[in-house]
Amino acid sequence: MHILWFRRDLRLSDNEIVALSTADNTEVLPCFIIDPWFYQQAAVGKARVRFLFESLEDLDNNLRARGSQLYLFEGSSVSVLQKLTSQLLQKGDRPKLFFNYDVQVQYGIERDRQIIDFYQQHNLSYHQGLNNFLQTAGERTDGWIEQYYNYVRQPLHPTPERINTPALKLDIPQLTFSQLKQKYSQFWGTENTYFKGGETQAIGTLDSFLDERFGGYHWKISRPWHTQQGATSHLSPHLAFGTISVRQVYQRTKERAAELADNPKAQFSLKAFRDRLRWHDSFTQRLYNHPELFDTNRYSEFDRYYSPAELDEEKQELFAAWKEGQTGFPLVDASMRQLLAMGWMNFRMRAMCATFLCINCGISWHHGATHYIKYLVDTDLAINQWQWQMQAGVTNPLSDTFRIYNPNKNLEESGGDLKFIYHWVPELRGYSLTEILDGAYLNESPYPAPMIDWAETRKVNGKIVSNLRKQVKERLLAEQGAELEQAAIARETVKKYWETRNKQYQQFKQK
Numbered sequence: 001m002h003i004l005w006f007r008r009d010l011r012l013s014d015n016e017i018v019a020l021s022t023a024d025n026t027e028v029l030p031c032f033i034i035d036p037w038f039y040q041q042a043a044v045g046k047a048r049v050r051f052l053f054e055s056l057e058d059l060d061n062n063l064r065a066r067g068s069q070l071y072l073f074e075g076s077s078v079s080v081l082q083k084l085t086s087q088l089l090q091k092g093d094r095p096k097l098f099f100n101y102d103v104q105v106q107y108g109i110e111r112d113r114q115i116i117d118f119y120q121q122h123n124l125s126y127h128q129g130l131n132n133f134l135q136t137a138g139e140r141t142d143g144w145i146e147q148y149y150n151y152v153r154q155p156l157h158p159t160p161e162r163i164n165t166p167a168l169k170l171d172i173p174q175l176t177f178s179q180l181k182q183k184y185s186q187f188w189g190t191e192n193t194y195f196k197g198g199e200t201q202a203i204g205t206l207d208s209f210l211d212e213r214f215g216g217y218h219w220k221i222s223r224p225w226h227t228q229q230g231a232t233s234h235l236s237p238h239l240a241f242g243t244i245s246v247r248q249v250y251q252r253t254k255e256r257a258a259e260l261a262d263n264p265k266a267q268f269s270l271k272a273f274r275d276r277l278r279w280h281d282s283f284t285q286r287l288y289n290h291p292e293l294f295d296t297n298r299y300s301e302f303d304r305y306y307s308p309a310e311l312d313e314e315k316q317e318l319f320a321a322w323k324e325g326q327t328g329f330p331l332v333d334a335s336m337r338q339l340l341a342m343g344w345m346n347f348r349m350r351a352m353c354a355t356f357l358c359i360n361c362g363i364s365w366h367h368g369a370t371h372y373i374k375y376l377v378d379t380d381l382a383i384n385q386w387q388w389q390m391q392a393g394v395t396n397p398l399s400d401t402f403r404i405y406n407p408n409k410n411l412e413e414s415g416g417d418l419k420f421i422y423h424w425v426p427e428l429r430g431y432s433l434t435e436i437l438d439g440a441y442l443n444e445s446p447y448p449a450p451m452i453d454w455a456e457t458r459k460v461n462g463k464i465v466s467n468l469r470k471q472v473k474e475r476l477l478a479e480q481g482a483e484l485e486q487a488a489i490a491r492e493t494v495k496k497y498w499e500t501r502n503k504q505y506q507q508f509k510q511k
């Protein structure tokens, strides 16, 4: 008997462990473990859990269409798998466990280690597959990019037509889907769901992006209203839960680009999109090699400035206003309200709200990252934590500058985004862009006045972060060690990306 343990790889297509465990009509027990520990965490967002449950239900439907089903167990993953394996052993079976690498921190790493230990102690086989591209041996090596492209260009793993799952009586706490809905009703009861989970939905989302929505991706990507309407793929929750693989998305995008070979705009947009798929796996690789980055500053010089310590009263007030979208900066507030309602923001708004919190409000990235984890449907610890460190100015210390977004300037430059403001900040409806920027609504509308002086906080706190970056740079240069090498590679990678991208943009404009 093969045990097929799903985690954040909730699909049947292009899934290594599905293809391997079901080959030759071997008996397979597909399962997912509802671990109550997880659902008690303060940072577990409702929209995200609902997305997960929908994905499980869709997976169960797709398995049933192939003569199988998803066993939903409940309990700690380690004890459920130990019990399951022991019961199969008692029945005279020697089960083999199939599970994909799931890039996690503490709890997940320890969970997988204990399960592997258990299998080794009982002399049983297990197979760990790749959910997306990952170098699993040692530190990330130089050839990462070539290996990534090798992987995403290889043929997809086949999807089984039939799956041989016998009816089994097991003495392990199990849930049906209706019990799951009842027991975890606080998650199912979520209103306003903008993203629906499941492999079927993921394929539909990719189809609609490539058929209708991707036009102008490269310039609409930073515009909050366009992106809310679907100018970017909206695949992030699907990639986070593995209801579709990066490789499937990459290959379908390449096919679409081939169909549109004589359309330079489409080529440029689709290339920009494919680059981001690579970033997804590249961030995963970083957390896999350095799980400590989840809550530790990349450079210890920042420890005295950025820490998860409790906020003082004044900062707590700023933090609460930021979370609720009440800062008095319309673009920040619209975005933060969008996060609470939709569980999603575009890249630029995530970055802008992050710098606003870390630099202008002087609040550590740890706090902001936890708020995002709670509310994003697409929470991906690998991307989220590193992006927060980046936006806080912690990373890439060899570069002399780091970006601090100016929310009002951003709004001014993209006049069309007024729709975004009116949608999420109805208090400002009826005011023109100039009136909003001039604060004509103050004393007339319930919308609050700016809670901080943006220019002053940028100057004061920006200087603190700049000085810390200088200290890191000086230390790295003095040490001349591996850290300097890594920082130099990071700087070169970013520089090269933007040079190539700008070159491609110029070529595309001339066509």
Ligand SMILES: Cc1cc2nc3c(=O)[nH]c(=O)nc-3n(C[C@H](O)[C@H](O)[C@H](O)COP(=O)(O)OP(=O)(O)OC[C@H]3O[C@@H](n4cnc5c(N)ncnc54)[C@H](O)[C@@H]3O)c2cc1C
Pocket (backbone or CB within 6 Å): 221, 232, 233, 234, 235, 236, 237, 239, 240, 273, 276, 277, 279, 280, 283, 345, 346, 347, 348, 350, 351, 354, 372, 376, 378, 379, 380, 381, 383, 384, 385, 387, 388, 391
């Ligand atoms: C502070 C901060 C936190 C973030 N947290 C997350 C997170 O928890 N989960 C998450 O998926 N993305 C995160 N991002 C990256 C990015 O904002 C989202 O991936 C993107 O907005 C998702 O929308 P989309 O699927 O329509 O993206 P598209 O533009 O259609 O991109 C396609 C896919 O590429 C990947 N991708 C896109 N941008 C990036 C990026 N900058 N870095 C790495 N991968 C990228 C994502 O998987 C995305 O789904 C964060 C960005 C910032 C600045």
